[in-house]
Structure formats: structure tokens, C-alpha cells
Amino acid sequence: MAAGDEGVKLWHHIGGAHYVSVTSGYRCVDFRMWYQPYGAKDGDIKPTKRGVALRFDEWSHLCTLVDTINTAFPSLASALPCYYDDDHMNQLGWLNCSECHPFTDNLSQLPTDKVM
Numbered sequence: 001m002a003a004g005d006e007g008v009k010l011w012h013h014i015g016g017a018h019y020v021s022v023t024s025g026y027r028c029v030d031f032r033m034w035y036q037p038y039g040a041k042d043g044d045i046k047p048t049k050r051g052v053a054l055r056f057d058e059w060s061h062l063c064t065l066v067d068t069i070n071t072a073f074p075s076l077a078s079a080l081p082c083y084y085d086d087d088h089m090n091q092l093g094w095l096n097c098s099e100c101h102p103f104t105d106n107l108s109q110l111p112t113d114k115v116m
Helices: 056-072 091-095
Strands: 008-015 018-023 028-035 046-055
Touching: 028 056, 046 056
Parallel strands: none
Antiparallel strands: 008 018, 018 028, 028 046
16 A cells, blocks of 8 residues: 555555455545656555546445446456456566556566576
8 A cells, every 4th residue: 555545444456457456535435547656666666647536325326237238248247457468377477467466577587486
């Protein structure tokens, strides 16, 4: 979690540079893209203006629509996360996944004894 987020009750990585959070000061569910500033140390990430904040009543309504959306679009209902792909079957493949680790350099350029 980024520095200064003491009021965050939930913060979860949902893929790529996207995170979802629920903050105590703002009664909403916030879906936001994050970035790592140039020269920042690992783990020091900042939110962008790109995202959407849903009030709790909007979030509740969206949750009721999930079954309708999955019925209308079966490909969404059967979508699988990237960690089911074959390239995640070893540690180096998992570490090189830009969806699982969006703010790391390409680890495949390092000798494997330094990665493990």
C-alpha cells in the first residue's frame, strides 16, 4: 500500500496496474489505475486520475447485475486469470508477468540465481 493511505480499509490488486480500494473517509468502492513515478523505490506507487469511484448504493446495484452480464456475455463468465497460463508454472514465469507484477523491471534479464 502506498504511503499516506492510513484510512484505507481494503486495497487489492486486480491485474495490471489496477487496484480496488475501500477507504474509511470516502464511502465508496474505488477502482483506480496506479503508476510508479520515475526513480521511485519498489512499492512506492501513486494513484492516477484514471478510475471510477462507486458509492455503496451503486456498488450494490452493480453486484446485482453480475449474473445478468455473465448470461449476456458468456465469454466474461468463463474468463480465467493469467496465473492459469502455462508461463506461470514456474517462479520466473510468474515474476515476469506484467499483470501480476506491473511495477517491476523485466526480471528475465537477470541471472536466474539472483531471481530465485
